[in-house]
Amino acid sequence: MSAQAGHGASVRIEACGKTFADGTRALEPATLEIARGETLVLLGPSGCGKTTMLRIIAGLELPDAGGRVLFDDKDMTAVPIERRNVGMVFQSYALFPNMTVSDNIGYGLKIRGIPNKERAARVAELVALTNISGLENRRIDQLSGGQRQRVALARAVAIRPGILLLDEPLTALDAALRDRLRGELNRLLRALGITTIYVTHDQSEAMELGDRVVVMQKGAIAQIGTPREIYFTPRRRFVAEFIGAANIVEAAIEGGYLVLPGGRQPIHCDVDMPAAVAMIRPETIRVTSAGSASLSGTVDSVSFIGDRQRLVVSGASNRLLTVDAPNTVRVRLGERIGLSISPDAVRLLPPEN
């Protein structure tokens, strides 16, 4: 494993757009840099162009004219995938049905002409690394979904790729297995130190795995940042709403306060605005007694989730406000409660179309 650590290329894509033959504009020209050994997650709703961008980096799709793909500052745009030395894990895994598990894992090494003995050793190493000992001679149709996922990963990593590309590798699995494999995958990626580009539409997966996350919307990059940045300081309403739960508040700002139906909420903003848009995360709202509060509302519903309770409060904002309260706070339906929100937790968003 030490031989693999720090094994990775840097990636740079420049003005890569993609228009398919039928005229579908799948990707607006995008520029993106990925450092050596970094794990970058492409996150966005279905159809936003994540797979398209991944396939351009892989070399399975050519960017529109003017776009360039560089690995370690070398222009790879015209190099076909078979000579890019990228490891790829497909959503459907795409394991070879006519080969055993170990033949699948060793395929890339066989193509590279690695002698049998060395190949077997490398396959054994990966079998151990991905926890699939005992399955080496199985056929693919004799494996469970989770086992297939591991084989696909082992096969992609076996060739010691400079870049590892994963397209929703956990989406096909059930929730419990997905959570377990996510943790496993995270440790493995850190240990391997390969530059990784990971596609998902699951925001919690993105935040756990990514050093940085690229949020995509309708074929364009909406925001790039660390998981903390995109969670706490989204630059667009789309990002705020796509990552985690968010209250979007539309109100006027006067003298450093949001003027709301249920009272006034301090905000870090000195200019007055007739129509501002702000985001408040549910877990940043504290429930207080109604009497002294500058902002208050009525409890519309209470859902007890276990580790916390989710309240829906009306009358405070122009819309229903979602509040995550500790599970010890006692509130009744229809009760009037005060809401205390630190001005740090109110994030002003640019007004949008």
Place this chain on the structure above:
Amino acid sequence: MSHKSFVWLCLLPLAVLTVAFFLLPMVRLVVTGAEGPQGLAGYLAILSEPRYRATLVNTVLLAAATTVVTLIVATVAGMFLQRHRFPGRAVLIAMLTFPLAFPGVVVGFMIILLAGRQGLIGDFSNRLFGEKLVFAYSIYGLFLGYLYFSIPRVILTIMAAVQKLDVGLEEAARSLGAGPWAVQRDVVLPALAPAFVASGAIAFATAMGAFGTAFTLATNIDVLPMLIYTEFTLAANFSISAALSVGLGIITWFILALARSFSGSAVAATG
């Protein structure tokens, strides 16, 4: 009436039909084969008599060659037709599958028009080299006819199989460093194996037993169906023609069974 006896009652017509039209003639054929002057040894004559043996070998070779060439041509063509879109594609596919509509006699007739004494190829070679190239009435003409006959069927099967290929597998192989040839060898051809076996077996069986084309081209081409016909109608040699029929049946059946068992395992292997 119990459920079970009801099922048996329903099976009765099938049983009658099987016995009357299938089992009885078969048994009769096998018995006839052993009723010649040599008795059971008549069956041995298929192999020991040089003329019969040569015909047998000829037929198997012809059928095998037809199968192999058909598979090669149909695979290349089928793969191309399925994977590419170009103007005139639909017309081309329709034309390629047109021979499906023709009986063997018509195919034989077309081979004569192409490579017969007044054929196109003869005319052409006459003008070019001053010599008429005529091969319609030989085993080569028959070979051409069988190709013409088999290729459409096999192309359709292969095209259907190519359509079902998982492009992701090819992309995965490429990502692991496989060039175009390696992808064909390791991914595409193994995935098409069941289609090869199934359509190849049909092509082989057809080429073993097709009579119309051979009969149209000439009565003296050395293939089994022709031999059976001449022994039966011209020489009235009932027992030998019966023995040859049984031999033809067994070989063809054996190849089909082999193909079926192989394709069974191939299908299992490709999941």
